Amino acid sequence: MVIDKVRLGAFLEKLAAEIVAREDWGKVADYIPELAKVDPAQFAVSMVLADGTELNAGATDQRFSIQSVSKVFTLASVLGRQGESVWVRVGREPSGDRFDSILLLEQEKGRPRNPFINAGAIVTTDELLAGRTPREALSEILIFLRDAAEDEDIQIDEKVAASEKRTGFRNAALANYLASFGNLKNPPEMTLGTYFHQCAIEMTTLQLARAGRSIAQLPVSARMLLPERARRICSLMMTCGHYDGSGDFAFRVGLPGKSGVGGGILLIAPKRASIALWSPGLNGYGNSQMGTYAAERIARFTGWSVFG
Known part of the structure; x- marks a missing residue:
């Protein structure tokens, strides 16, 4: 499926605006005192495509703990x-x-x-x-x-x-x-x-999306991972990347992802895109509530899935 980058960029902007207007942000990881101080009502998404195009929406300059x-x-x-x-x-x-x-x-x-x-x-x-x-x-x-x-x-x-x-x-x-x-x-x-x-490493969504390129097997200036190793890491992200919510995430999104209790999600569309999402409010599994919602919406819009 060929992606219209202009339409995709406009979709991400619209998605970010929609999420900011919502109220069901989830709950921050308050068992870590520094994370308990973070305002849950925040959202950012960055995407790096196979041709090097970078798309951003939301609070993409905000650094967060990738956990x-x-x-x-x-x-x-x-x-x-x-x-x-x-x-x-x-x-x-x-x-x-x-x-x-x-x-x-x-x-x-x-x-x-x-x-x-x-x-x-x-x-x-x-x-x-x-x-x-x-x-x-x-x-x-x-x-x-x-x-x-x-x-x-x-x-x-x-x-x-x-x-x-x-x-x-x-x-x-x-x-x-x-x-x-x-x-x-x-x-x-x-x-x-x-x-x-x-x-406790902190990054922006754009930094994280760029870092994910080697896992997505996208072009980078230096070879970071062998393709076979990248595929194996992606398989673990798909089956284990969202803890006891991994099956639900795979069902809803259909792409490998790894979450963190700081609200970040690294989402991989192999050979197509590396996507980073951040919203610090968590769902019952300990995964970003709005990040999970956004990942599902992105997969639906693009048609990207490891299942065809």
Whole structure:
């Protein structure tokens, strides 16, 4: 399907205006004090097409905490550096449980279901720490993002990282449980500190959409991901990227996506577009309420779907 870029740009502007006029924004992630301060009534969308065209609507200059969207890029970094060995420590199946649940971790003897739930992401971060300091591991993630987005102005929000550390008791429980099963190579506090800082990376929707080009297999100045690896990451985004709401998101949208409790969603239309959405109010699954709505509307308008 050939997309009329003028019509698509006008649609995004109209969609943003419609969303801003709504009242059902959802609830911000108030269990992280710094995120509790964010006004939920905000929306932004950025899209980068295969020919390099960039389309933006809404509050696209606003930086936000990408939170669990960072897990996509940490996984990409680990796969690029260490290959497939990470799959010994973490699975590739949907969890069907909340992102911070400990139930399956207990039943399955400390091997998380996938790298996008918190326990799995902690293991992935622990894998990234192999042979390097937390500063070096975080630098690797930031360099990956800056290179992918072709933008040096991507940083970690230290206030958000500190806020997560103060209140991250469930993540601490997950890390210690992983350690009890021998599935943590570094001290829990080291891995957790790195994980909290990784989640506190802040970006705009345009930066995030640009960073997603390598996953969408769009042209970038430097080859960031092998096509086979990009396809595998997309498959995990489709099946596990929205926690226990992944099936509903796949049904409604039909495209791979990864959400974060900061309200961001990275949406991938393979070989067509990389799309970033942000609205900080969350639905019952912990995914952006208006971002999910917008993703469904965009998929419907464009006809993009991995299912044909």
